[in-house]
């Protein structure tokens with residue numbers, strides 16, 4: 001079992017990242033320890049330069065994201081925690097895979113279509129080839145499982161297509177080079193929605209901070225954001241079917257269920273018939289209770305820049321050693337002479 005996943009260090013770690021991905025990173029770290037598998041988790045700083053950015057902010061966000069991940073339970077002694085920029089093999093692998101990826105495949109990526117909008121000509125080349133780097137990120141480590149939220153599913157399907165085409169085109173039938181990675185998407189928290197609009201996902205890039213719960217928000221801010229979260233005027237229904245067509249209510253009930261480790265129906269058995277005036281404070285308190293220790297640890301860790309840089313340096317060293325063998329085999333398979 002080889003588990004690989006990444007997160008862009010652009011802004012704060014939010015509840016969508018946590019419930020959609022990071023909680024599974026931590027859980028899989030425990031599983032991997034039990035089965036002798038290995039976890040590699042990284043900051044996708046090279047992906048972050050595909051959009052306009054301020055260099056000083058990227059550097060600061062990279063260190064803050066390490067602190068946040070460790071505060072959430074990613075253990076740098078048990079998992080390999082690093083940033084792409086210190087493992088140049090990712091970029092090398094991307095170039096090698098650029099020969100296999102097809103323009104048509106990239107043109108169909110919904111993230112590319114959403115982010116580029118009508119102004120495709122004005123986008124960076126990096127935004128277009130972004131999914132090839134993501135494929136390189138996982139294929140270079142022969143990842144078997146990739147814990148992510150729903151929005152990354154299409155990118156991972158592309159990684160599988162690239163791996164399959166490369167294996168077909170350049171490897172003997174009985175000795176494929178690349179493992180096909182399986183996305184691991186939590187069914188109950190695959191897509192946490194914005195607190196201001198139940199039809200768009202909770203995201204770092206939403207200009208309104210009220211749309212998301214940051215893992216670093218203090219108790220007052222969390223209570224305030226939940227209180228102000230958009231809802232409808234109806235009381236909560238008694239069962240899951242009653243959430244149909246009520247995206248904001250469904251989102252808040254879903255968050256409660258995952259945080260409390262309950263099913264949606266159990267949450268509704270408890271709160272069905274109640275208005276949001278009763279449900280929202282209960283949800284706020286649950287979030288505060290669970291996020292407060294993470295927040296406290298984050299505030300402590302973020303102060304020690306040396307220690308954060310040391311974590312990344314050590315992680316990158318381990319990652320490079322794990323990346324090199326597959327990279328070398330890829331050069332060989334393509335007929336590139338390496339002396």
Ligand code: TYM
Nearest residue numbers: 005006007008016017020021044148149190191192201202
């Ligand atoms: P990023 O930085 O946008 O998000 C990190 C992880 O959080 C998940 N996520 C969500 N899950 C549920 N609900 C939400 N509202 C929500 N928002 C974000 C994402 O699905 C992701 O798992 N391209 C990736 C980073 C990346 C990567 C990789 C991931 C680069 N290389 C290789 C896996 C494997 C990204 O921008 O994630």
